[in-house]
Amino acid sequence: MGIVNVTPDSFSDGGDFYQTEQAVAHARQLIADGADILDIGGQSTRPGYQEIPPEEEAKRVIPVIEGIRRFATVPISVDTYFPEVARQALAAGADIINDIKGLDQPGMIDVIADYQCPVIIMHSRQRDKSLSVAEDIQRFYEEKMTLAVARGIKKEHICFDPGIGFHKAPEENVEILARPETFRYRDLPLLYGFSRKRTIARLTGNDAPKERDAGTLAASLFVKHKGVDIVRVHNVKATREAFAVWQALD
Template identity: 60%
Template structure:
């Protein structure tokens, strides 16, 4: 999954792709580099972010989705927790909802159910006191599975994201990254998004987000080797090339 932030304030690439033409150019580059899904977000969720309205977020993402759909049928996910934005994005041609608030916002589950869209449900709540991060994740997954079942959302449309960096301590982030098998619930697929995050900065002592790509690729590759189905990255070419070489060498 390649990241396309059409935001002025994302922590590593804010302002880089706010123009539709530039965003589309980057989407084309990611497609050439082997991306499987383009994840489009119109609101930064970096630490300390200031929330924008769903109207403003829609104005940022819908034109980009429409422009990409004019030349490609590449799967597109909409990175949002606003049900209004999810609805507008799906109607504009997006395929998947990537919800960083894990359908905690009222109305999101109804949108997902209505459009029968695949949903990526992120855990972004503070951990319960006295409960391990892995038990907390399991309880969250169970709650969200029950919610989906109550709204007739197919199991095949559900993917979980343990939410590295979201309301979590550095220790919990590193546990999630180190033990993906403990973050899985039954056979539901997992998405890991660690690209350029503070967890990588901590591991390699690098303050500049755009200089964290090598560490991000290494962490993402480790996750995939541990069975994670999907990784969300900024540097698609770096991830794609790494996987190509890794898989070729493993076959020899």
């Protein structure tokens, strides 16, 4: 999954692809580099971010979706927790909703049920410190699975993301990276998003986000070996080439 941040303030590449033309061109390059899915986001969720309203988020992402759809059929995921943005994005040609608030926002599950589209459900709640991180996340998965099934959402449309970096302690983020098998829900697909994040900085000592691709690549190979289905990354080309070599030698 290749990342297209249509934001001025994302922690890694904020402002690089803020204009629609730049974002669409970046999406085209990610496809050429081998992205299987594009993840379009109009809201930075870096630590301490200032939330923008759904109207502004839609103004950023909808033209990008429309622009990509003029030349590509690659699956498009939209990174949003606003149901009104999700609905507009799906109508514009998006295929998947990547909800970092894990269907906690009122109305989001209605959109998913109405469109019967795939959804990525992330754990980003405050941690229940009476439970281990694995127990807490598995309890969240069970809650969301029960809710989704009750609303007629197909099991095969659900993917879970344990939410590395969201309300977890540094050592918990490393545990999630190290033990993907513990953070999978039954046989459902599992997505990991750790590209250039502070967890990589913690492991490498590199404080410059754009210089964390080597650490991100090592983590991507490790979690793929451990069975993670989707890795969400900034540098698709390097990741694709590393996967190709690893698979050839495996």
